[in-house]
Amino acid sequence: MVIIRSANNPIIVPSDVTASRADMEVIGVFNAGVAKLGSEVILLLRVAERPINDDPSIYVTPVFEPESGELRLHSIPRSPENDFSDVRVIKTPAGNYLTSISHMRVARSDNGIDFAIDEKPTVFPETIYEKFGIEDPRITQLNGRYYITYSAISEYGIVTAMISTSDFRSFKREGNIFHPDNKDVVIFPERIAGKYYALHRPSCSHYGRPEMWIAESSDLLQWGNHRFLAGVREGLWDDGRIGASAVPFLTEQGWLEIYHGADKENRYCVGAMLLDKDDPGKVIARSELPLMEPEQPFELEGFFGNVIFPCGALVENGKIGIYYGAGDTSIGYAETTVDDVLNHLGLGRTIHV
Template sequence: MKNYSLRRLSDQPILQTSDVKPSIEGFSVLGAFNPAACRVGDEIILLLRVAEAPISEKGWLSIPIIEETDGIPQLVVKTFREPTDDYDPRVITLDGKVYLSSISHLRLARSRDGIHFEIDEKPFMFPTRMDESFGIEDARITFLEGKYWITYTSVSEHGPGVGLAVTTDFQTIDRVGMILAPPNKDVALFPDRINDKYMLLHRPMVSEIGKPSIWLAESVDGIHWGNHQFLFGASGADWEFQKIGAGPEPILTDDGWLVLYHGTSRNTEYSLALALLDRDNPARVIDRSTTPLLTPELPWERKGFFPNVVFSNGWVQAPANSKRSDAIWVYYGAADSGVGLAELIQE
C-alpha cells in the first residue's frame, strides 16, 4: 500500500465536543467523535457518536443507563459515591457491576461543502432496547440497493454487539435489531453484492485464545450472517498490537476492494492503515499497510476524553470543487473529543 497517502486537510478539528448541545436537560456532552459519513443528494451526512452524562455533584458519579420499567426500556440515572482510587473515565466497576460513565447516541450533521456542518440538537438514534442499554456507538453507513444501511455497536451489560438500521432519507428509520451477538463490533457492509451475496467485515473480540483480527461474513438477506472467515489479524508490529478493526464501508477500485482500518499499539495509541482485497473473492488479501498512514500527532488528537486516538468509520468521495476531486475525504475521530478531516490520495 505504498502508493497511498493520508494527509490532514487542516491542523484544526472541523467539529469539537463544544459544538454539540446536550440532548437531555441536566446532561453534558463529554465527547462528539467517530462519525459515519455518506453523500445524500448534494449534502454530506455525518452520524456522530455523541457521549452524554448527567452533571454530577462533587464526590458523586451519576451513571446513565437504559432499564426496563413495566417492560418498557427507559433512561434512568444511578448515583454512586465517586471512587477514591484512580479509575478509567469511560468504564467503571461500582458495587461489583460494570458501567459506562456516559451513554452514547447517534447525532445527524449536514454540510454542503463537507467542512462546515450543521448539527441537529436531538438524536437521530437513541438507545431504545435492552441490548442497547449502555448506548449505541461508532456507526458505519453503506449505500446499498437504494437504501442507507447503518451498522453500529450496541452496548449492554452483556457486551458489545452489532445493530442494523435502514433509511432512505435520514428522516424515518427502520431499526432492524441486532445482527451479530456480543462480543463483536466494527462492522462494515460492502456496497455491492459479491457473487450474489451480501458481505461484511466484522471484529470478533478475543480473550484467552486468539489474537485481534478482522473477519468476513456473508448473507442472503442482509440480516442473517454466516460462513464467517478469518481475513487478517494484527501484525504484531508495535502500532497494531492490541486491537484491529475495520473502518468505513470498503470502496471498489480498479485494483480491488480498498479497506480502511485501525490498529492499536502496545500503549493504546490508535492509528489508521489500509488493506486491499480481491474484488471477486474478498477473502483474499492482496496487500496491506506495513506502517500506519495516520497517527495521533496534533495536540487535539493526543489529548481528550480518551487520548492518543485517530479512528475512522466514515469516508466519501471528495467534492467536485475540491483541489483533488479524485481523492477520498476521510473523517476521523480524535481523542474521543472531536472530528478531523484528511485526504486519501493514490500517488
C-alpha cells in the same frame, strides 16, 4: 504518504452539540459514519454525554431504561471497591458501567466541512441491548437505502445492530445482526458473486485476539461462513487490536479498506488493506506503516487521547475524504487519494498479514 488535514480541524467539537436534556453535558462528538444524500454530506455523529455532577464523592452514570424510555442516573461511590482507572468504564462488584452514554445525531453540510447539527438526538437507545448506549455507526448505501451498523452496549455485552433509512429523518430498526461480543462491522456496498459481505471484529477468547474477520449473507440480516481475515502484527503499529473502519470501496486493484489499529499501549492509528476484487476474504496488501497517526494536539489529547479512529470515508473522483474521531472527543477531516494509498501499499505488493 500524502495526507492533508483540514485547516479547520477539529471540524466538530462537543460545544457544537446541544445536550439531549438540561442535566446532561456533551463530553464527546466523534466516530461518525458518513454518506452522500444528493448533494449533501451526511455525518451520523456519535454523541457521548454524562450527567452534570458537582459531588466529588460519587460518579453519576446514565443507564437507559427501555421500560420507561428514559435515562436513569445511577450514583456510584468513589470508594476502593469500585475501579475508576479507565476513564471509559467503571468496574464495580455488581457489574461494569460506562462513564457516559452515546446516541447518534445527524449533521448536514454542503461543503463537507461546515455542518449544521440536529438540535435533538436522531437515534437514541431503545432496546434492552442498548441500555449503556449506541456507538460508532458505519453507513453503507445499497439498493436505494442506507444501512447503518452500530455497536449496542448493555449488560448482555456488545452486539452489532442495524437500522436503515432513505432520508436520514426516519429509520427502520433491522435488529441485532451479530451476537455478543462483536463490533466494527462494515458491510460492502454491493454484492460479490451474488452474496453480501461484511467485515467484523469478534471479541477475543482465552486463545484469540481482537482481529478482523469476514462473513457472508443472502439478506443482510443472517450472517454465516465466518472466517479469519487479518490479524495483529507483533512489533508493528497494530500489534494490540485491529478492526474495520470505513466501508470498503472498489478500485481497479481490488477492494480498499481503511482500517484502524492500536498498539499494546492503546495508541490508535489508521491503515489500509487491499482485498481481492472477486474474493474479499483474501488480503492482497496491507500497510506496514500507518496512513495516519496521532500528531496534532486535538488527536493527542482529549477524553481518551492518542487516538485517530475513522468510521467513514467519502470517495469521489479519486479523492478520499476521511472523517475521524480524535481523542474520543472531536471530529477531524483529512484528504488523500486512491493513488496515494495504493502507492503506500506498494501497488499490490503482497505484505505479511
